[in-house]
Amino acid sequence: MKDIILQLSLRSIRIHFLRSVLAALGIVIGVVAISSMGMMGANMTLSVTEELSKMANIVVITAASGSGGGPGGAVGGFGGGSDEKISEEEFQDIQKIAEKYGLVYVVYRESDRIKVGDREGRSTIYGLDEDVMRRIFTLSDGAFPKSTASVIVGPTLAERYELKVGSRIKIGDEDEGVTTTVKVVGILEERGMSNDINSDMAIIGSEKLFTGIYGNEGEYNQVNLILNDINDSQKARTEILEKMNRKKTRVNVQDSSRMLESITSTLGTMTTFVMAIAGISLLVAATSIFNVMMMSVTERVREIGIMRSIGAQKSEIRRMFLYESIVLGVVGASIGAVLSLGIGWIVVLAMVGSTDYFFLPESLLYIPFAMLVGIAVCVLSGVYPAWRAADLDPVEALRAE
Amino acid sequence: MPGDAIIELCGVTKVYPLPAGDVVALDRVSMTIGNGEFVAIMGPSGSGKTTLLNQLGCLDRPTSGDLFINDRNTREMNDRELTSLRLNTIGYIFQRFNLLPLLSAYENVEFPYLMKHRRPDSSGRVGELLAQVGIDRTMATHKPPELSGGQQQRVAIARALVNDPQILLCDEPTGNLDSVTGQQIMEMLTDLNRKGRTIVIVTHDPGVARYAQRIITVRDGRVA
Ligand SMILES: Nc1ncnc2c1ncn2[C@@H]1O[C@H](COP(=O)(O)OP(=O)(O)OP(=O)(O)O)[C@@H](O)[C@H]1O
Ligand SMILES: [Mg+2]
Numbered sequence: 001m002k003d004i005i006l007q008l009s010l011r012s013i014r015i016h017f018l019r020s021v022l023a024a025l026g027i028v029i030g031v032v033a034i035s036s037m038g039m040m041g042a043n044m045t046l047s048v049t050e051e052l053s054k055m056a057n058i059v060v061i062t063a064a065s066g067s068g069g070g071p072g073g074a075v076g077g078f079g080g081g082s083d084e085k086i087s088e089e090e091f092q093d094i095q096k097i098a099e100k101y102g103l104v105y106v107v108y109r110e111s112d113r114i115k116v117g118d119r120e121g122r123s124t125i126y127g128l129d130e131d132v133m134r135r136i137f138t139l140s141d142g143a144f145p146k147s148t149a150s151v152i153v154g155p156t157l158a159e160r161y162e163l164k165v166g167s168r169i170k171i172g173d174e175d176e177g178v179t180t181t182v183k184v185v186g187i188l189e190e191r192g193m194s195n196d197i198n199s200d201m202a203i204i205g206s207e208k209l210f211t212g213i214y215g216n217e218g219e220y221n222q223v224n225l226i227l228n229d230i231n232d233s234q235k236a237r238t239e240i241l242e243k244m245n246r247k248k249t250r251v252n253v254q255d256s257s258r259m260l261e262s263i264t265s266t267l268g269t270m271t272t273f274v275m276a277i278a279g280i281s282l283l284v285a286a287t288s289i290f291n292v293m294m295m296s297v298t299e300r301v302r303e304i305g306i307m308r309s310i311g312a313q314k315s316e317i318r319r320m321f322l323y324e325s326i327v328l329g330v331v332g333a334s335i336g337a338v339l340s341l342g343i344g345w346i347v348v349l350a351m352v353g354s355t356d357y358f359f360l361p362e363s364l365l366y367i368p369f370a371m372l373v374g375i376a377v378c379v380l381s382g383v384y385p386a387w388r389a390a391d392l393d394p395v396e397a398l399r400a401e
Numbered sequence: 402m403p404g405d406a407i408i409e410l411c412g413v414t415k416v417y418p419l420p421a422g423d424v425v426a427l428d429r430v431s432m433t434i435g436n437g438e439f440v441a442i443m444g445p446s447g448s449g450k451t452t453l454l455n456q457l458g459c460l461d462r463p464t465s466g467d468l469f470i471n472d473r474n475t476r477e478m479n480d481r482e483l484t485s486l487r488l489n490t491i492g493y494i495f496q497r498f499n500l501l502p503l504l505s506a507y508e509n510v511e512f513p514y515l516m517k518h519r520r521p522d523s524s525g526r527v528g529e530l531l532a533q534v535g536i537d538r539t540m541a542t543h544k545p546p547e548l549s550g551g552q553q554q555r556v557a558i559a560r561a562l563v564n565d566p567q568i569l570l571c572d573e574p575t576g577n578l579d580s581v582t583g584q585q586i587m588e589m590l591t592d593l594n595r596k597g598r599t600i601v602i603v604t605h606d607p608g609v610a611r612y613a614q615r616i617i618t619v620r621d622g623r624v625a
Contacts, residue, residue, distance in 0.1 A: 004508065004512060007504075008503055011503040015503070303503070305499075306499045306500075308484070309493060309499075310487065310560065311484055311485065311487040311489070311516050311564075312488075316516065394461070395455050395460050395461045398460075398495070398499065
């Protein structure tokens with residue numbers, strides 16, 4: 001059916017084409033901004049989740065600090081701040097409990113000064129069992145250490161100190177006179193963020209090397225459990241906590257699912273925040289739509305008077321102006337949606353580094369979402385002008401030039 | 402003939418409040434217009450003729466007093482009902498044509514029809530009316546700015562008639578036209594009156610007023 005009111009709205013837009021395009025442009029920008037930011041957040045979350053779930057099979061057990069509160073923090077297993085150690089006896093207990101779930105091993109860890117040539121710095125030094133090393137690490141160069149004087153190093157550390165297979169590192173404080181020189185025999189592949197061992201910036205040697213430098217044999221910083229089945233995570237955690245902490249709180253257990261949750265929720269908050277900032281651009285668009293609609297009303301006062309005086313209801317006048325803002329909104333939002341596919345892709349590629357997840361519903365959903373927000377903003381900006389137009393006095397309106 | 406009255410005014414006063422002081426445009430006007438009458442309203446410029454016609458056309462409400470249309474007090478009607486009265490019962494022909502510039506001549510005539518019936522005219526009434534006032538099919542596709550004054554006034558007349566109103570109100574319908582066109586239009590109105598419509602026409606021109614059965618004179622907002 002031919003809707004004459006819609007016709008009037010469309011013709012008015014066509015007559016003021018440039019003005020209408022400029023107003024719709026605001027909506028286009030707003031929609032692109034919101035959907036790109038939303039998609040960026042969604043893609044980041046998806047890619048981080050995937051990254052993290054690769055290592056979600058690790059359960060980290062640390063000693064409970066006497067003063068309560070978990071060492072190691074909620075995120076990551078750094079635990080560097082805690083002096084509490086897990087004793088050999090406790091380790092044996094843990095092993096008895098957790099053996100059935102997977103590989104249980106101990107970690108010695110210390111942060112110390114290092115010197116390569118005449119460059120000084122700090123690094124984390126890990127002491128691990130040689131067999132464990134072979135199981136959890138991959139080398140990009142060299143071999144695993146065979147003697148207590150040889151170590152493997154993380155790729156970031158290697159790059160920073162220009163370490164190669166055969167390089168030498170002095171561990172310890174020279175001012176205190178006790179240093180140990182070790183030889184690099186292997187370079188690790190990049191392992192990324194992990195909650196068991198952060199190897200990228202670390203020096204990893206045998207347990208004997210570690211206790212040779214720092215003593216403390218049989219006092220471990222943490223015990224790691226590598227699960228055979230990722231789904232055992234909760235069960236293993238509960239069982240260890242229950243059995244180990246029966247009399248008093250001796251250990252804390254972190255499984256990666258917790259960390260995953262907290263990172264995902266942090267990313268979610270971030271995404272919402274960034275989208276809200278993008279939403280400000282829609283506020284600007286709202287102002288310009290409002291302005292255009294007010295102009296349109298002012299220019300058409302006489303027309304409104306004519307329509308009212310020959311029997312058009314107030315609702316008809318309102319409809320005419322609301323249509324105008326809805327058309328601007330729908331056209332602007334649609335153009336914005338199409339552009340979002342391109343610009344969103346570029347933003348995701350630039351910020352996340354991968355567009356593997358771009359076409360998943362979780363990501364594309366932000367386009368219709370942004371469209372709806374854009375159209376809603378348009379309609380809301382048109383409400384006041386439309387009501388004003390409808391409430392004009394017919395006689396006064398007819399007298400307008 | 403009070404029972405036969407289609408329009409009745411009882412002490413209608415219209416005051417325009419202005420910063421410089423109130424302007425009393427209509428002062429306690431009481432009068433009756435019978436069904437099927439042809440009435441001319443005359444009076445000097447600024448005397449309140451248009452203001453009076455706007456009251457009759459329910460474009461405006463009286464500041465005080467009562468206006469009855471078909472024995473219904475307009476004071477008791479809300480905006481929606483008044484609007485629907487303008488749509489269905491009253492046809493208004495303005496001094497300045499007042500066509501909608503974005504619509505073609507045809508659409509201008511169709512507009513009140515669409516407002517009333519909510520569907521396009523399939524009976525051919527719009528085209529018929531346009532033919533009656535002498536607007537042919539090609540001319541009907543033109544927008545008002547592309548038409549001459551006389552042509553615009555004819556379209557406006559067709560528009561006023563499209564919903565077959567009981568009352569036709571005309572504010573200086575010939576004021577902007579040459580005498581030949583003016584005469585044609587007056588003859589059309591006379592013809593409509595003969596077919597039973599009530600016609601109220603505002604004019605300065607005694608030659609035009611001659612067509613009416615009764616002349617009402619307005620002076621300083623009062624009916625003599
Ligand atoms: N909207 C308004 N606001 C204020 N004053 C008005 C308004 N409309 C009319 N008036 C005043 O009311 C009086 C009557 O005006 P009206 O337009 O009815 O005169 P008229 O008889 O139609 O004159 P004309 O023959 O020039 O058309 C005038 O003094 C005019 O200034
Ligand atoms: Mg007048």
